[in-house]
Amino acid sequence: MLCLKNKSNAEWIKVALENLPLVIMDHAHCEKKAAGTGISLLSTYYDKKEISFSMSDLVEEEIGHYRSVIKILEKMGLTLGRDEGDEYAKKLLSFVNKNEPERMLDRLLTAGIIEARSCERLQILAENINDQELRKFYKELSDSEAGHYVTFVRLAKTYFDENVVKKRLDELTEIEAEIIKNLQNKPLMHG
Numbered sequence: 001m002l003c004l005k006n007k008s009n010a011e012w013i014k015v016a017l018e019n020l021p022l023v024i025m026d027h028a029h030c031e032k033k034a035a036g037t038g039i040s041l042l043s044t045y046y047d048k049k050e051i052s053f054s055m056s057d058l059v060e061e062e063i064g065h066y067r068s069v070i071k072i073l074e075k076m077g078l079t080l081g082r083d084e085g086d087e088y089a090k091k092l093l094s095f096v097n098k099n100e101p102e103r104m105l106d107r108l109l110t111a112g113i114i115e116a117r118s119c120e121r122l123q124i125l126a127e128n129i130n131d132q133e134l135r136k137f138y139k140e141l142s143d144s145e146a147g148h149y150v151t152f153v154r155l156a157k158t159y160f161d162e163n164v165v166k167k168r169l170d171e172l173t174e175i176e177a178e179i180i181k182n183l184q185n186k187p188l189m190h191g
Contacts, residue, residue, distance in 0.1 A: 002116040002149060003169055005177035012121075012185045013128050019187030021078055023125075026188045028069040029083040030118065034148075035062035037111050045104060050158050054151050061148075065141060072137070088190035089114060091179045095172065105160050109169050112152030113176050114190075119145035121189055 016023045035058075042055040073080055092113065096106040122142035129135045156165045183191060 002119060002146065003113060003153070003173050004116050004120060005173050006181060008117075008120060008124060008180065009183075009185055012191070013124050015185045015187050015191075016125065017128060020129075021073075021076060022187040023189065024069060024072060024076070025078070025080055026191075028066060028073065028080050030086070030189045031062050031066035031069055032083075033086070033089070034111075034115070034118075035059045035066065038062060041107065041111070048159065051155055054155055058148060058151065061144065065144070068137070072134070086188070086190055088117075088179060088183060088188075092172075092176055095175050101159075105156055105165070105168055106172070108152045108156040108159075109165070109172050112149045112156070112169075113172055115145045115148040115152065117176070117180065117190060119143075119149060 038055040038059040042052050042059075045051045070080060092110055096110055097103045119142050122138045122145060126135050126138035126142055129138065153165070153169065156169075180190075185191065
């Protein structure tokens with residue numbers, strides 16, 4: 001179902017598990033940024049009813065995820081640090097078209113691709129974490145992120161011809177595959 005053209009480097013999970021607090025902190029920032037993306041889309045495309053309704057739901061859900069991750073950090077005795085940015089997302093977003101209406105298409109599809117990669121990473125965490133509570137939490141979030149991916153692609157198909165969406169999604173997922181292949185294995189959700 002996911003559009004990804006390659007899997008995460010198998011070494012990522014080793015780095016992630018060895019530095020789990022850093023991954024969880026980065027995860028909190030990712031949830032916050034996902035909510036911000038939803039706000040940005042509904043603010044920019046305020047005249048698009050389907051975007052307004054879908055992004056309102058997404059923002060509410062992502063903020064709930066953020067709150068849940070913050071509670072996990074608190075339980076671990078950790079405080080969320082400064083967001084150092086997301087090299088993966090920055091690289092992918094640099095390919096977003098600057099001109100409308102193609103910009104709207106690219107913004108929807110890149111958001112969907114990021115959600116798809118998050119889904120994959122959360123699933124990997126769920127399959128490899130020993131802590132049963134975290135295992136369950138990451139499995140549930142993985143399922144949620146898959147739903148977000150579907151939402152973004154569905155929205156793209158609402159406003160653009162399906163063949164145009166498929167072609168551009170194919171192009172952007174090729175770019176994403178190269179980005180993920182060339183990233184170092186860092187203790188980040190998309191590292």
